[in-house]
Amino acid sequence: MSDTSRLAIHGGQPVRTQLLPYGHQHIDDDDIDAVVEVLRSDWITTGPRVGAFEEAFAERVGARHAVSFSSGTAALHGAAFAAGLKPGDEAITTPLTFCADANCVRYMGADVVFADIRADNLNVDIGEVERHVSSKTRAVIAVDFAGNPADLDGLRGLAARHGLVVIEDACHAFGATYRGRPVGGISDMSVFSFHPVKHITTGEGGMVTTNDDELARSLRMLRNHGIDSDPRHRAEVGQFFYEMVELGYNYRLTDIACALGLSQLRHAAGDLARRQDIARAYQSRLAHLPLEFCAEAPDATPAWHIFPIRLAGNAAVRRDAVFAALRAENIGVNVHYIPVYRHPYYRKLLGDLEDKFPVTEAAYATMLTIPLFPTMTDTDVDDVVTAVDRVVRYYEHAPE
Numbered sequence: 001m002s003d004t005s006r007l008a009i010h011g012g013q014p015v016r017t018q019l020l021p022y023g024h025q026h027i028d029d030d031d032i033d034a035v036v037e038v039l040r041s042d043w044i045t046t047g048p049r050v051g052a053f054e055e056a057f058a059e060r061v062g063a064r065h066a067v068s069f070s071s072g073t074a075a076l077h078g079a080a081f082a083a084g085l086k087p088g089d090e091a092i093t094t095p096l097t098f099c100a101d102a103n104c105v106r107y108m109g110a111d112v113v114f115a116d117i118r119a120d121n122l123n124v125d126i127g128e129v130e131r132h133v134s135s136k137t138r139a140v141i142a143v144d145f146a147g148n149p150a151d152l153d154g155l156r157g158l159a160a161r162h163g164l165v166v167i168e169d170a171c172h173a174f175g176a177t178y179r180g181r182p183v184g185g186i187s188d189m190s191v192f193s194f195h196p197v198k199h200i201t202t203g204e205g206g207m208v209t210t211n212d213d214e215l216a217r218s219l220r221m222l223r224n225h226g227i228d229s230d231p232r233h234r235a236e237v238g239q240f241f242y243e244m245v246e247l248g249y250n251y252r253l254t255d256i257a258c259a260l261g262l263s264q265l266r267h268a269a270g271d272l273a274r275r276q277d278i279a280r281a282y283q284s285r286l287a288h289l290p291l292e293f294c295a296e297a298p299d300a301t302p303a304w305h306i307f308p309i310r311l312a313g314n315a316a317v318r319r320d321a322v323f324a325a326l327r328a329e330n331i332g333v334n335v336h337y338i339p340v341y342r343h344p345y346y347r348k349l350l351g352d353l354e355d356k357f358p359v360t361e362a363a364y365a366t367m368l369t370i371p372l373f374p375t376m377t378d379t380d381v382d383d384v385v386t387a388v389d390r391v392v393r394y395y396e397h398a399p400e
């Protein structure tokens, strides 16, 4: 007996029988074949597919160099190293992001300074960044939140005025464009992640793109123990000698992963178009509800890694209830993000900062992320729309 008069959380029939996750990888048979082929080959790491993936990726985003890393977080660490961050320096970033953007600053022994976000698209507010610039500031780490490019020209201007390096965390934005150019070739360094929920996946993996030869050299060195030459090149020329000139790490991405990444690039454009279609469907089919969406900049095309919504109206004070009710309907909602300064590590380091970030706090209190990934079916999209409509309308009118 189907009972749609009650929410699932009150014992009614859920909209779906199986949980729809908020994100999921798209792996096809050609992706699998590409990985099997590399497993049968001579090189399973630091072989020909690493360079091939890097070249193809650099071309895709219009950058001179792409340097692969074992994760997006390792790539951020590489970017923080190449930017020259050291103890005593400061880097400014947004608090509404994954903690890796702040952690990469700490890895270098430098200090994290947060700047509040804009209410319209939840990207870092350039005016707030500028307000926090000091004589110690060396870098700005801006996130293209949800896949909407940050104010990249504004950031570049600010960086030029104060002599800063711009690290763009483009982990949400592979395929986005800004003023007609793809994200990845615009900032000093752009960082991507290939975690399974991202636009393309290598299992774990990441990339830094840059047009600067010196930054690229630095990135390659850090990801390979701080050694200034490539093991495959040494094998080819028959030399043993190498020098470790900086304290680096093993952050290399394998040929197995790069074969998958290369293969994923084949269907990346189709996957992106599907993400954009689903986002447009949400924008129009949920428009009647008291919700706010992330605004799209008029001169940018967002890549929509996630689709965050903010509750407005009466339901705005009931985010946790709305979250639980949507989960009960088997809609895999999430929250992006818990503000970074709220994590115990940063609270211990920086104290209680909630009062200093009113826009971030207001967003955090009312936001949830609804499912968005390229292999979602039209029925999946219908289920999300049905469940969000049912639950938000209920809490809009529910007694406290």
Ligand SMILES: *Cc1c(COP(=O)(O)O)cnc(C)c1O
Pocket: 071, 072, 073, 074, 097, 098, 100, 101, 143, 169, 171, 172, 193, 194, 195, 204, 205, 206
């Ligand atoms: C995914 C992500 C990262 C980290 O990437 P990993 O590959 O998971 O290490 C960093 N920043 C943002 C904004 C992300 O979404």
